[in-house]
Amino acid sequence: MTKKTKKLLILYFFAAILVVSIITVKIYNKPFINIVESKPSLSLASEALLSDFINDESTANTKYLEELIQVNGTITAIEKGKDGNDIITLGNENIIGSIICHLSKNEENLKTGQEISIKGICTGYLMDVILVKCVIIP
Numbered sequence: 290m291t292k293k294t295k296k297l298l299i300l301y302f303f304a305a306i307l308v309v310s311i312i313t314v315k316i317y318n319k320p321f322i323n324i325v326e327s328k329p330s331l332s333l334a335s336e337a338l339l340s341d342f343i344n345d346e347s348t349a350n351t352k353y354l355e356e357l358i359q360v361n362g363t364i365t366a367i368e369k370g371k372d373g374n375d376i377i378t379l380g381n382e383n384i385i386g387s388i389i390c391h392l393s394k395n396e397e398n399l400k401t402g403q404e405i406s407i408k409g410i411c412t413g414y415l416m417d418v419i420l421v422k423c424v425i426i427p
Contacts, residue, residue, distance in 0.1 A: 324422050327357055329408045335362030335379040335388050342414040359408040360388060364401050386416055390423040
């Protein structure tokens with residue numbers, strides 16, 4: 290190996306370390322989103338959200354992924370998560386799939402069949418659309 294090649298390898302190595310460091314600092318310092326006080330970027334019915342993911346997942350990912358969205362729908366199931374907070378399912382018996390909403394805190398007066406509005410951050414789709422850090426909108 291020549292001296293010039295060694296210098297280039299060392300330069301590329303330090304450039305890669307610099308890029309990784311910058312990305313790590315940006316991710317670590319990502320601002321916290323206050324779900325309760327923040328305005329959702331989109332508001333739609335649960336059937337429309339689910340339909341978008343079923344019809345074209347890649348387009349829906351670019352539109353909804355990591356976005357704060359408000360969803361209106363009917364509760365089909367309520368269960369406890371591993372962290373003790375409620376997980377509610379919004380859906381419709383006529384559509385395969387549902388919207389799984391991980392609540393930030395437990396809600397007292399939720400019942401299956403109830404119509405609600407909820408906002409949370411969409412994290413993706415795997416037969417169900419997942420929303421995290423959800424809060425019920427009164």
